[in-house]
Amino acid sequence: MSAADKVKPAASPAAQEPSAIAGNISYHAQYSPHFSPLAFGPEQAFYATAESVRDHLLQRWNDTYLHFHKTDPKQTYYLSMEYLQGRALTNAVGNLGITGAYADALKKFGYELEAIAGQERDAALGNGGLGRLASCFLDSMATLNLPSWGYGLRYRYGLFKQRIAQEGQEEIAEDWLDKFSPWEIVRHDVVYPIRFFGHVEISPDGKRKWTGGEVLSALAYDVPIPGYKTKNAISLRLWDAKATAEDFNLFQFNDGQYESAAQLHSRAQQICAVLYPGDATEEGKLLRLKQQYFLCSASLQDIIFRFKERKADRVSGKWSEFPSKVAVQMNDTHPTLAIPELMRLLMDVEGLGWDEAWDVTNKTVAYTNHTVLPEALEKWSQAVMRKLLPRHMEIIEEIDKRFREMVISTRKDMEGKIESMRVLDNNPEKPVVRMANLCVVAGHTVNGVAELHSNILKEELFADYLSIWPKKFQNKTNGITPRRWLRFCNPELSEIVTKWLKTDQWTSNLDLLTGLRKFADDEKLHAEWAAAKLASKKRLAKHVLDVTGVTIDPNSLFDIQIKRIHEYKRQLMNILGAVYRYKKLKEMSAADRQKVTPRTVMVGGKAFATYTNAKRIVKLVNDVGAVVNNDADVNKYLKVVFIPNYNVSVAEVLIPGSELSQHISTAGMEASGTSNMKFSLNGCVIIGTLDGANVEIREEVGQDNFFLFGAKADQVAGLRKDRENGLFKPDPRFEEAKQFIRSGAFGTYDYTPLLDSLEGNTGFGRGDYFLVGYDFPSYIDAQARVDEAYKDKKKWIKMSILNTAGSGKFSSDRTIDQYAKEIWGISACPVP
Ligand code: Z57
Numbered sequence: 001m002s003a004a005d006k007v008k009p010a011a012s013p014a015a016q017e018p019s020a021i022a023g024n025i026s027y028h029a030q031y032s033p034h035f036s037p038l039a040f041g042p043e044q045a046f047y048a049t050a051e052s053v054r055d056h057l058l059q060r061w062n063d064t065y066l067h068f069h070k071t072d073p074k075q076t077y078y079l080s081m082e083y084l085q086g087r088a089l090t091n092a093v094g095n096l097g098i099t100g101a102y103a104d105a106l107k108k109f110g111y112e113l114e115a116i117a118g119q120e121r122d123a124a125l126g127n128g129g130l131g132r133l134a135s136c137f138l139d140s141m142a143t144l145n146l147p148s149w150g151y152g153l154r155y156r157y158g159l160f161k162q163r164i165a166q167e168g169q170e171e172i173a174e175d176w177l178d179k180f181s182p183w184e185i186v187r188h189d190v191v192y193p194i195r196f197f198g199h200v201e202i203s204p205d206g207k208r209k210w211t212g213g214e215v216l217s218a219l220a221y222d223v224p225i226p227g228y229k230t231k232n233a234i235s236l237r238l239w240d241a242k243a244t245a246e247d248f249n250l251f252q253f254n255d256g257q258y259e260s261a262a263q264l265h266s267r268a269q270q271i272c273a274v275l276y277p278g279d280a281t282e283e284g285k286l287l288r289l290k291q292q293y294f295l296c297s298a299s300l301q302d303i304i305f306r307f308k309e310r311k312a313d314r315v316s317g318k319w320s321e322f323p324s325k326v327a328v329q330m331n332d333t334h335p336t337l338a339i340p341e342l343m344r345l346l347m348d349v350e351g352l353g354w355d356e357a358w359d360v361t362n363k364t365v366a367y368t369n370h371t372v373l374p375e376a377l378e379k380w381s382q383a384v385m386r387k388l389l390p391r392h393m394e395i396i397e398e399i400d401k402r403f404r405e406m407v408i409s410t411r412k413d414m415e416g417k418i419e420s421m422r423v424l425d426n427n428p429e430k431p432v433v434r435m436a437n438l439c440v441v442a443g444h445t446v447n448g449v450a451e452l453h454s455n456i457l458k459e460e461l462f463a464d465y466l467s468i469w470p471k472k473f474q475n476k477t478n479g480i481t482p483r484r485w486l487r488f489c490n491p492e493l494s495e496i497v498t499k500w501l502k503t504d505q506w507t508s509n510l511d512l513l514t515g516l517r518k519f520a521d522d523e524k525l526h527a528e529w530a531a532a533k534l535a536s537k538k539r540l541a542k543h544v545l546d547v548t549g550v551t552i553d554p555n556s557l558f559d560i561q562i563k564r565i566h567e568y569k570r571q572l573m574n575i576l577g578a579v580y581r582y583k584k585l586k587e588m589s590a591a592d593r594q595k596v597t598p599r600t601v602m603v604g605g606k607a608f609a610t611y612t613n614a615k616r617i618v619k620l621v622n623d624v625g626a627v628v629n630n631d632a633d634v635n636k637y638l639k640v641v642f643i644p645n646y647n648v649s650v651a652e653v654l655i656p657g658s659e660l661s662q663h664i665s666t667a668g669m670e671a672s673g674t675s676n677m678k679f680s681l682n683g684c685v686i687i688g689t690l691d692g693a694n695v696e697i698r699e700e701v702g703q704d705n706f707f708l709f710g711a712k713a714d715q716v717a718g719l720r721k722d723r724e725n726g727l728f729k730p731d732p733r734f735e736e737a738k739q740f741i742r743s744g745a746f747g748t749y750d751y752t753p754l755l756d757s758l759e760g761n762t763g764f765g766r767g768d769y770f771l772v773g774y775d776f777p778s779y780i781d782a783q784a785r786v787d788e789a790y791k792d793k794k795k796w797i798k799m800s801i802l803n804t805a806g807s808g809k810f811s812s813d814r815t816i817d818q819y820a821k822e823i824w825g826i827s828a829c830p831v832p
Contacts, residue, residue: 006040006109013055018104024052025105034179045111046089046119049102050182053092057224058185060233063831068147072310073829074324076141076148076820077303079338080331081295082131082275083138083152083236084159085123085223086484086648088183089116091139094488095226121176122647123183124158125238125275128564129674130370132648133449133812134331136674139481140816142227142234143508145830151299153291154184154221154238155275162606162645168619171609173274183223184238190220192301194241194294200391209348210391216268217242218298228483228508231831239298241271289380289388296337300345303328319352323363327824330367330443333378333435339365339442340392340399348391354398366823367439367446368476370671372453372461373568379432382424396433400424403441407468417464440465440472445823447474450672450693452713476819477696478672479812482510485678490656492532493683497804500525510811517805526797533659533683533800540657543650544602550629550641556598557790560654560679561662562646565607565614568669572754573772574603574662575621577783578640579746580737582624585634596637597787604643604650616754618642623746651675656682659800660707660786663688664779666770668713670694677810683800685789687782689775693810701806705799709782710775719774723760723767731777 009030010023029040029048040048068075093099093113103113126132134150141148160171198213223236243264253261270287271294307325308314314321328338339361346357371377386393400423407414407421414421423438425431440446440462448454454475458466466473487494487507498504500519506512519525537554544552552558561574578601585593603621607614625640643650661679663670663686670692680686680697687707688694698706711719722728738755761767768774790796808814820826 014059015052016098016101018101018108021052021098021101021105022108024055025049025109028052040109042111042116042119045106045109046116047179047182049106049116050089050120053089053096053098053102054182054185054224056096056098057092057183057226057233060226060231060831061222061224061235064232064234067831068829069310071147071829072325073147074327074824074826075306076146076327076329076824076826077299078134078137078141078148078150078329078331079295079299079335080131080134080150080152081292081334082126082331083123083134083150084126084128084131084648085135085236086652087117087120087122088223089120090114090488091484092226095139095143095228095483097229121178122158122649123176123181124174124647125152125155125176127159127276129672130332133478133674136479136481136484136812137816138225138234138236139228139483140479140812142225142232143230143481143483144813144816144820145227145230145232145828146234146816146820146826147829148824148826149234150225150236151295151302152236152238153272153295154240155272156269157274159275159606159647160609164618164622164642164644168622169607169615181223184221185224187220187222190237190302191242192218192298194218194297196290196293196388198390200394207348208391208394210344214264214267216264216271216294217244218294218301220298220302232829237299237302239272239295241268241294243268285381286384286388289384292334293337293341293389293392296335296341299335300328300338300341304345304350319346319350319356319360322360326364327826328365329819329824330365330439332368332370333439336367336378336435336438337389337392339438340389340395343395343399344391362442362444365439365443367436367443369436369439369446369448369453369457369461372456372671373669378435379425380435382431382433385433393433396423396438399438399441411468414464414468421464436461444472445474446472447476447823448671449476449478450696451475451477452668452690452695453671453692456668456713474822476815476823477693477809478674478677479810479815480674480677480681481812482507482681484652485655486681489652490532490536490682492535493529493656493804496525496528496532499528508813510813511808513805513808515805516801520798520801520805525801526794529683529797529801530793533657536656536682537659538657540653543653544641544643547644548641550625550639552600552639552641553598553636556600556639557660557786558600558602558658559660559662559786560602560604560658560684561664562602562604562643562651562654563673563675565605565611565617567613567617567757567770568666570664570666570770570772570775571603571605571617571621572758573664573776573779574601575617575624575640576734576737576741576772576776577779578628578638579624579740580733580780581783582628582631582634582638582640583736583740585637586631593634593637597790598637599787600639600641602641602643602654604646604654606646613754613757616751619749620741620746620751620754623749627746651678655679655684658682658684659790659796660685660687662686663691663694664710664775665689665691666716666775667691667711668716669770677807680803681807681810683804685786685796685799685803687779687786696809697806700809701803705802705806707782707786709778711771716771719771720767720769723771723774726760728760728773730773733780734773734776737776 007022007026009027012020015021015024025048028051035044093102157173158176161174163170201209218239221238224233226233247264249261342361346352448457501515621642628640663676672692689710758768
């Protein structure tokens with residue numbers, strides 16, 4: 001059936017009334033045709049609806065751009081190699097306040113909005129927490145009317161799709177642009193040249209210029225980001241790489257040399273082909289560095305263009321004004337090349353001297369650190385850098401030299417520390433550039449992402465710099481957008497919150513949630529709360545059945561751990577706990593079993609393709625599930641499910657339906673965590689260590705409403721030493737759980753190497769670096785306290801309510817407001 005059969009097409013962009021909206025959807029189905037005319041199934045309906053919504057977004061985008069242009073405020077540019085946007089339709093109509101109108105319009109075609117929204121593919125241009133944080137930040141920037149944009153890369157294939165096969169995880173390319181994305185707008189007039197390789201030429205007057213090599217083009221795609229209940233819409237500008245017609249060698253092509261004729265075109269395609277290509281090989285490393293430079297160079301050229309565009313007299317000179325109009329935030333060290341690139345553009349293109357360029361750069365850029373794990377602190381080979389970016393390497397060497405001179409001349413007492421503080425590590429075996437050191441030396445501010453993490457930065461990782469620049473270091477505890485992560489993903493609970501607070505203002509003023517505290521014992525609220533949770537649990541159970549074929553009981557305790565699979569996050573401890581629980585259930589009498597709290601343990605997450613132990617953990621969860629779930633003696637009391645292909649839209653189903661969630665990293669290793677905030681906001685109780693933002697969540701929700709266990713961050717180093725020195729005596733329960741797996745209870749796969757990683761480093765073990773053995777007994781004890789608490793329904797629901805009530809601090813609106821005031825120096829610029 002064609003759309004026109006149902007509703008007459010009408011080109012009424014940004015229509016507000018259901019019938020006009022339906023006409024506009026019908027218009028897009030026919031006049032922005034991407035499908036053959038007679039088809040109007042759910043998929044076609046999604047694309048036509050999205051294009052209709054895009055009309056609204058574009059209008060706001062244009063108004064906002066013009067308003068910023070006229071007002072000329074200081075603007076922030078968030079540079080990130082990752083954005084985990086997920087789906088956009090529900091969020092867009094929700095933020096614009098037109099959900100009801102679009103739902104009614106779609107009914108005229110016989111469709112439910114929710115089902116149509118489910119047609120959308122996730123935009124997964126990120127790996128995990130860091131990318132999703134960037135997306136939450138964009139939502140808050142737009143909502144707070146802040147002049148700010150995001151810059152990223154338009155990867156052809158986003159984060160891989162995970163499939164679980166007999167051998168464990170398989171990776172499949174995720175084709176998010178198949179068929180196309182209705183949200184991106186290509187800007188054919190926003191194109192910048194990006195050079196790679198080549199050499200530095202020195203003119204007679206000593207000026208340096210980078211030439212030669214290969215030059216590609218960066219082409220802009222804008223994804224409009226609407227704020228909640230505001231006219232402002234900001235941009236996520238994604239760069240794609242292109243070669244031009246001039247780069248196409250027609251002579252070679254006519255000669256039959258098809259591949260070499262289009263060599264530059266295929267090199268351009270490689271740049272944005274995939275997110276985070278494996279960097280184990282030299283080729284892979286070079287490509288990753290190319291991506292980073294591509295993002296930085298295109299974004300800075302664009303920023304400088306806009307700085308000039310906004311006032312005619314900036315075309316030459318006025319560079320001292322630049323930091324009062326531009327703030328650049330580097331999301332981790334991945335965009336560090338923004339530093340030498342801004343220096344290069346200012347000196348070689350705009351003609352500034354070193355000191356002036358340095359002053360501008362320093363006042364413009366700031367750096368967020370997201371990890372203290374040494375393997376994640378980027379170090380680039382000086383040789384690779386010199387080959388790909390010869391001029392930038394010169395600039396980095398000069399920064400390094402001047403930093404050393406500064407320390408020597410002003411801080412005699414620090415001379416012994418200089419080598420480790422330097423930007424360059426000139427170890428003759430492998431000379432590298434230390435990107436984090438470059439960020440600290442060049443940026444005006446360095447921040448961590450939770451109190452504990454920021455303190456570790458000051459006391460350990462960056463301690464030496466602290467005495468030189470005591471005011472450079474800050475904390476900005478992460479946050480999440482309450483729109484996506486409560487209002488839109490959990491409409492049942494949202495309605496209850498609105499009803500009891502007598503306002504829906506909490507959606508943009510999350511601190512209002514504390515108003516729920518006074519109803520924490522109210523029986524009527526308890527009944528409504530429990531009903532909403534049950535509805536979400538049923539939705540979750542349906543998802544699990546759909547994707548795994550496993551039936552789970554919505555009356556059991558839903559216990560969830562979803563995040564990237566990593567040894568420091570200790571999914572292995574979770575599964576050892578489940579194995580221990582299973583063994584005890586097997587040993588019990590049938591009568592005793594009936595007193596046990598039934599539990600469904602769910603684990604989800606992707607393992608990096610070459611991370612062997614992470615992949616073994618995925619396999620183990622699946623193997624344990626296969627045995628437990630089919631064991632008729634116990635499967636009423638325990639199920640273990642691996643949730644495949646965890647991503648943003650799966651999280652939106654799992655989090656509302658969760659009752660207990662696990663955030664159990666080795667203390668000091670998880671910089672913040674952000675899903676912990678999402679769970680708590682949705683009335684889920686946390687079992688966790690004193691790590692990252694857990695510390696602050698526990699403070700806010702109250703220690704009675706958080707199941708705490710495990711070593712503290714300041715004990716970890718000593719405990720590792722003890723373990724090394726053979727002073728650790730493992731708990732028998734820990735030994736029992738490992739032994740049960742070693743005995744082959746979960747199949748024939750050889751888990752020896754995985755389990756050996758938990759043994760002391762005497763003989764075959766690898767030292768249990770993540771202290772699973774030390775924390776296991778207190779973890780099991782905490783789980784026993786969970787079981788007891790869950791038996792008391794009233795108590796549990798009260799804990800749940802108090803978690804939601806205590807989550808106000810973790811709104812990304814609060815986080816972004818602090819960045820705006822304390823790092824960027826920008827203020828709201830609402831479209832009138
Ligand atoms: C990433 O997702 C995070 C840190 C990194 O260094 C990289 Br690379 C990717 C995460 C942290 O592990 C989380 O603890 C944190 O909540 C998140 O970044 C956002 O700050």
